[in-house]
Amino acid sequence: MIEFDEQKKRLVLKLVYYGPALSGKTTNLLTLHDQLSLDGRGELMLLDTAEDRTIYFDLLPFFYVSPSGMKIKLKVYTVPGQVRHDATRKAVLQRADGVVFVADSHAAQMSVNFESFDNLEKNLSMVGLSIERLPLVLQFNKRDLPDIVPDDDIRRAWGPTGLPVFMASALKGWGVLETFQEILGLTFDAVNARHGLTARFGVEREVFLSEILRVQQ
Amino acid sequence: MNKGKPQISFVVGEDRCLAEIISRTEIEPLLRSLVKAGPVWAVVLDEDRLPLCRQGDDRPLEKLREISHPLLVEGEPQGMLVIAFDPLACGGAEALALLARDALQLTITNNLKRMLTTEMHTSIVQESYDQLVETNQRLTKSEGRYRELALQLERKVEERTTELQKAYSRMLQQEKLAAVGGLAAGMAHEINNPNGFVHSNISTLGRYVERMKEMLNFYQLLIAANTPLQQMREDTEQRRRTLKLEVVFSDTAALLEQSLEGTDRIARIVADLKAFSHVDExxxxxxxxxxxxxxxxxxxxxxxxxxxxxxxxxxxxxxxxxxxxxxxxxxxxxxxxxxxxxxxxxxxxxxxxxxxxxxxxxxxxxxxxxxxxxxxxxxxxxxxxxxxxxxxxxxxxxxxxxxxxxxxxxxxxxxxxxxxxxxxxxxxxxxxxxxxxxx
CATH class of the missing domain: 3.30.565.10 (Histidine kinase-like ATPase, C-terminal domain)
Incomplete structure (x- = not known):
């Protein structure tokens, strides 16, 4: 959690899209930006890139104000996936409230996915977060492409982790909202359990989710 | 990681207030040109509605019209641009206000991006530097340890070499003793052999001496009894034959010669052994x-x-x-x-x-x-x-x-x-x- 000021009734949360290089993390954010209503969100901020690859991070902010006046700001980040930007990934992961792991569905990318997931686990523990407790959702992206690992195989390989798994094509625009909704719900539940958002501040889960997830008309 | 050392602490996502992002010197020229173009005054307010920068005259408000536009930070309204103008004197104030808002908004967004990248860059450089320092310390430490080990090793080698030399001279001594021991078994036989026959010769000589004594006693007896010469010749001849003195005499010489040869042999063996072992040298x-x-x-x-x-x-x-x-x-x-x-x-x-x-x-x-x-x-x-x-x-x-x-x-x-x-x-x-x- 980035900030929680009870006096000012202000809460700033951080979600991070993690995963190997070129798995579609930025495309996820672009799709959210395109599909969700401008009312509940800010502009997508893309920091400097090199050859169209993220080298720092991308940021898409969301806002929600509860009837009781509780202001919740949700900052959704991507990390650079290339191995060499590990320090940046670690910096972006700091104080994250939830992580979406975007995996590449291509058959040749499975070991790369595992490596990146290991890297996530290592970096989480380095910034003092526990992969066991942190809300975490898996997304297998690029389902629209040929030569992908079948659903069954993915569920067999990743099912034992107990993590929610989503199939998506960020480029075609499907599966992205579902993934986001899941991590949003899990993150809300985790923060609610710790800080009593509903009990103390009257923030209702379903209202919060539907406000953030308002689809553009 | 580096306790007690000042470090830039930066968390990606921390909110920034407007004053941190845009400075008065950046806002001022913009507002000044804005006021020159018509509006009576213009002000930029921060998130707490306090003026960050203000330009223009203070005229009573009732004659003027106000236009305000929010300024966004990361998409969230955090500040405000307010301009006041005389609706009779200033045409196109709305367009001017929008232009100024866009200019400010662009500066804010660009400044924020620059801040984020700079902070990120700095924190990464700092982290890499810390890691290098740590690695360097570790290497220095392990180098020291290796140097110490090398010294110890040298001492150990010296100690072991000395031990080995001692063991070697002990071993030479033992090998020598073993050889002498092995020789002794053979030598014992060599010495026992002549010793045996010298012993047997001496016993035989003893018996011979008894017979000669008996012969001499017999002579004395005959002389004492004044035995006639002829009688004496016959009796002694008789006794000499009984005592087989002819054989005794001839054998004695042989026995003596043999025995001397035997003792010589023993002496030679001892001398050889002594010379071989070089005990005296x-x-x-x-x-x-x-x-x-x-x-x-x-x-x-x-x-x-x-x-x-x-x-x-x-x-x-x-x-x-x-x-x-x-x-x-x-x-x-x-x-x-x-x-x-x-x-x-x-x-x-x-x-x-x-x-x-x-x-x-x-x-x-x-x-x-x-x-x-x-x-x-x-x-x-x-x-x-x-x-x-x-x-x-x-x-x-x-x-x-x-x-x-x-x-x-x-x-x-x-x-x-x-x-x-x-x-x-x-x-x-x-x-x-x-x-x-x-x-």
Whole structure:
């Protein structure tokens, strides 16, 4: 959690899209930006890139104000996936409230996915977060492409982790909202359990989710 | 990671207030031009509605119209641009306000991006630097440890070398004792043999002396009784025959001769043994190696299998400066191996020569030989093919050490089943030469 000021009734949360290089993390954010209503969100901020690859991070902010006046700001980040930007990934992961792991569905990318997931686990523990407790959702992206690992195989390989798994094509625009909704719900539940958002501040889960997830008309 | 060290702490996502992102000096020129273009005043307010920068006149508000636009930070309204204008005097104020808002918004967004990238960059550089410092410290520490280890290792090697040298001299002593012990068994037999017949000869001589005493007593008796001469001649003749004194006399000489020969033999054996062990000598002296070889052969004589043909080709050698006790130990070991190489039909050849500036001694046998696989190991300490208890495995190892110690070398050629030749080459030097070299 980035900030929680009870006096000012202000809460700033951080979600991070993690995963190997070129798995579609930025495309996820672009799709959210395109599909969700401008009312509940800010502009997508893309920091400097090199050859169209993220080298720092991308940021898409969301806002929600509860009837009781509780202001919740949700900052959704991507990390650079290339191995060499590990320090940046670690910096972006700091104080994250939830992580979406975007995996590449291509058959040749499975070991790369595992490596990146290991890297996530290592970096989480380095910034003092526990992969066991942190809300975490898996997304297998690029389902629209040929030569992908079948659903069954993915569920067999990743099912034992107990993590929610989503199939998506960020480029075609499907599966992205579902993934986001899941991590949003899990993150809300985790923060609610710790800080009593509903009990103390009257923030209702379903209202919060539907406000953030308002689809553009 | 680096406790107690000042560090830039930066968390991606921390909110920034407007004053941190955009400075007064950036806003001021914009507002000034804005006011010049018509509006009476313009102000930028921060998130707490406090003015960050203001330009223009303070005129009563009722005559003026106000336009305000929010300023967004990360999409969230955090500040406000407010302009006031006289609706009668200033046309197009809305357009001016929008233009100014866009200009401010662009500056804010760009500044924020720059701040984020700079902070991110700085924190990454700092982290990498910290890691390098840490790695460097670790390397320095491990280098120190290795240096210490190396020092310890040197000391250990020195200690072990000293121990090894001590063990080696102990081993030489033990090897010598073992050889003397082995010799003693053979020698005992050699000495017992003459000792046995000298003993038996002396008992026989004792009995002979008794008979002679009896004869002399008989004479005295006859004389005392004034026996007539003729009678005396007959009686004594009779007694001489009874006592077989003719045989006794002739045998006595033989017995004495034999016994003296026996004691001489014992004396010679003892002398050989003493000379071989060089017990009376200390340190180096000039030795005639041929004499040493002969002596070794004689002390080994009891161990030489019967029917052995020994061929000696010993040419005159110059005196060789060495510790004779040690060097004869070396040759003893080599010759003993040759003797043990075959239990019958042994041919043992011992040659010495002095071609030019070296002394060459060659000991060859027609014994069992050494298998090729073992040939390169024969000089290894404790390498032995003999049964446990029958060999120390030190013989050739000791021989080589001794010979190397005199500046010489030892070579061994062998063919399994047909025999072994050991060649020892020694430098041509006497004691005087060694002393000159040392000075």
């Amino acid at each position: 200390r340190g180096d002296s000039d030795a005639d190696l041929n004499v040493e070889l002969e002596r070794i052969l004689s002390v080994l004589a009891p161990q030489i299998p019967p029917g052995t043909a020994i061929t000696k080709g010993l040419q005159r050698l110059p005196p060789f400066g060495c510790n004779p006790g040690l060097l004869s130990q070396a040759f003893f070991n080599i010759i003993q191996n040759a003797i043990q190489s075959r239990s019958e039909g042994l041919q043992l050849n011992i040659y010495s020569e002095n071609p030019g500036d070296e002394i060459v001694i060659r000991i060859a046998d027609n014994g069992c030989g050494i298998p090729v696989d073992n040939l390169y190991r024969v000089f290894e300490p404790f390498f032995s093919t003999r049964e446990v208890g029958c060999g120390t495995g030190m013989g050739l190892a000791v021989a080589r050490e001794i010979i190397k110690g005199t500046g010489g070398n030892i070579e061994i050629e062998s063919e399994e089943g047909s025999g072994t030749t050991v060649t020892v080459r020694l430098p041509n030097r006497n004691l005087a030469a060694i002393k000159v070299n040392h000075e």
